Amino acid sequence: MLEMTDVTKTYRVGGQTVRALDGITLSLCGGEFVSVVGPSGAGKSTLLHLLGALDRPDAGSIRFQGAEIAALDDEAQSEFRRHSVGFVFQFFNLLPTMTAWENVAVPKLLDGSRMAKVKSRALDLLAVVGLGDRAEHRPSELSGGQMQRVAVARALMMDPPLILADEPTGNLDTKTGAAIMALLTDIAHQDERSVVMVTHNLGAASATDRVITLTDGRIGSDVLAGGELT
Template structure:
């Protein structure tokens, strides 16, 4: 993945805030990368733009030879569903669905019958250590278990890129370490996936293979 000269501006009342200010960055598959920097540095905006959740005002993002800026809305939506896995700080699980159903949800949204995805969803839950919790709903799981479900869900479409926004932010240190180990495994399992994690936690950042520091919408260290 190569990002070049990314600019993203937002209106905040009468002011214009430049969240990304000509940011350029090259990221390789098979790596676990942490993105750090102070609040307001542009970290989350960068993550959203890389995952096509947001569109830069200018600049390019090339993934496997395709420039996201050249994709129409439908193609960008397919890219998000099929090429990117997302992991959020607050898990974003559907409370009325079981663990395996939450894992299978991206396949359902892509048009596949939910029940047909059970075997693969269960296999992914086994991988993240939740083989005994496949039929539990989020209210029956701990925070760490919910984040493991979210990691399994991020893999169900076999994405090229996994983007994690403060994935340990709501977890105790022991549980957070286990989640970081899982993310490292996802990057290094031989599938060539790129895992990019935004974090404020220096310990979490050190677990990654590479740390990118962002300030004022630019990369200042990498």
């Protein structure tokens, strides 16, 4: 589904050049829940941004379903993000004045759909993530775990083949975090989506199908759930 070949990304920080990613090559498949771990500064967030077309590599290739993402112009990259990628963030990023179902509907609204036409799908997705009875609640009336479930439902609104999660359990207690991990696993396995999660939580990472470790912008290890190197 998604292939990175010899991808490099550098930044200028304080007059110095920092190589965030240094020749990354990897492939990701549908139906696979992959975690990316490593110390701060290892390149995890940069990797996620490149996969989601939020940034461009300095060199190398990123191909999604056969198309070169890095070669897309700004408008085409925006279209790619809107239709092919669902984002889940650590801090939920829900709109406080909107109800749960309205927050889920936001991607469709930004794509030009009318609220009345997307409500049914938003309600269905809330039911999928176990929040069918919280559709009319605003974020302030929801727990952290419930807000993250709303965020996951929102990420699914456009039915994207790729889900990118940035520390999705970072603000949750252990039990709630485990429930979110189970939900993301189901999304990958049942719907044949590719789910990529960046995390510092090694316990959460161990629950995924595959763990990629980044060190100084390079892949240190790439291990399947059974312990086999890919």
